[in-house]
Amino acid sequence: MELNQKKELSEYESKLKELSLFMGEVFKDREARKELFELAKADEYIDDIDYSLKALLQTNENPVSKKRSAIAQAFYSHLENFRVLEMDLDKHDLINFINSHNITILAPYLVGYFNPEQLTELTVSWWTEEMEIKGYANDPDWKGETPGYRIKLDEEDRIILFPKDSSDHRNPELVMTNDDYAMTNPTIVIGEFLEIDDSNKSHNSNYLTERISSIGNLPHLIGVNCTNVLPTDVVRWTMPEFRITGNTRGWPHPNRITMWVVSATNPGTNPFINEKKIKRGDFDWKSDFIPNNGTLVSGWESINLNQQMIIGVKRPSNRIRSTVVVSTVNSNGIISNSSTINIEKNMTYLVTSQSWLRCSELNGNYMANNGNGFRGPLAIWAYGVNRREFEVQFTLAHQIIRN
Incomplete structure (x- = not known):
């Protein structure tokens, strides 16, 4: 599902696209990929990944092992590398973008479908609310799809994301991702996913709050x-x-x-x-x-x-x-x-x-x-x-x- 993305993107989506490419570079680090899979154990839903990149970078702690975060370490290391190489990438701007939009990583089909030790590529996709609103407006039965970059993890040369000379830019493959794609291609999606704390406790005092122990008869x-x-x-x-x-x-x-x-x-x-x-x-x-x-x-x-x-x-x-x-x-x-x-x-x-x-x-x-x-x-x-x-x-x- 190759895609030529020629439409003009909003400033927000352009930044999200840049971040996706950058995270592709981050996950070329083997330890960062290992931690990515571990994030599935950070909540009760152990077969999918749904974790705040903002929280990970701010705490610099793997929420499962409680050790220093390999993703955060690779993230800051790559930021420094881009600064040394004089790429057109502002460190503080990227971090502020993640923090202000509470950027989260979703990966519904990564854990249980793929082995982190055997990955040779990773698709890093991005989602915006506008994509979803437009999708449902065009088709009430819309199943959802998001653009993404297929990153080769074993490439030695770093992808030049933001060169001052655009002729030097080497683009990875741009694809459209969805459920079927992600089941056969390791995929993560980043975006501002505004979710609630699903503790499922009702605020209505009339509802049962005590644990039921006895079971009756039909x-x-x-x-x-x-x-x-x-x-x-x-x-x-x-x-x-x-x-x-x-x-x-x-x-x-x-x-x-x-x-x-x-x-x-x-x-x-x-x-x-x-x-x-x-x-x-x-x-x-x-x-x-x-x-x-x-x-x-x-x-x-x-x-x-x-x-x-x-x-x-x-x-x-x-x-x-x-x-x-x-x-x-x-x-x-x-x-x-x-x-x-x-x-x-x-x-x-x-x-x-x-x-x-x-x-x-x-x-x-x-x-x-x-x-x-x-x-x-x-x-x-x-x-x-x-x-x-x-x-x-x-x-x-x-x-x-x-x-």
Whole structure:
């Protein structure tokens, strides 16, 4: 996928392009490449790399080994070499650019796909928000692509990045990168990736914060339905498993899922799950996506007719604006009050907003054949605005805690 990049770049993207070339030089250092792979262990997602270059240079510490950073050492060493060679590269300008834009390195498919000791080339790509906005504007099903340079790591001669005489410039191969490319060609992407701390702790005090230890029984296993639930029974609503069937955002971003679960007695508008990360390309079923043994509602009281579940995924130029209706019922099952809740979130694409009825779930809706198959006895629920692109899939179940 060769590319002739003839369009005029913005000042920001031009600087990002220069930095990409420079980082290609940095990663010609064997120890720097080794540390690059180690960065995958810097967080809980051990098979992908998502780390701040700004933090690495400022701390000068490998976050895994806690030793001096080989990447930072190679970075500053190469800066000094370019100064000695009188290249048109301003050391302070480059560092200020990294710091002011909090430049981060993403590599979704490097670890587990390639051996750092056997690399002979590395593609260093760059991403801007404008690329993504334009991509989705032209094609709502856009999968994402970014330009990059394929750097030969075993070349002895240094690429002259910023010569004063442009006739001396030796350009490496310019390519377009995406998921398919990165799975077969070692690739990193640099850019200003504005992400949140996905600790997934809700700011809504009505949500469960204590660890659930006891696990109840499925209603049908103990003969429970909506008509014979005991007043002392705890009716817990759970999501035992969850997955996505495709990437929810264009290359090179991870998938980030936001979820709300609201009811008449829990009308809060803060997310239950807030931009929780799923690694790019990870489409496996997950039994730990929802914390506390999959607990959505620790105690679904009989007064609550329904729970409303809203699921969105992070994307630019999108905004969730969802108005939902939740209701209470009296002891005779008659609706006694209804209220509306407005859910809003920027940069979030609405996948589904669905009402789930307490009695329907207690009566076995969690085992209904809805055409999506089953996980054990539990029905698979699947939602997607464009199912050719991706679906969110999950199982649901009531658990009865009987004392």
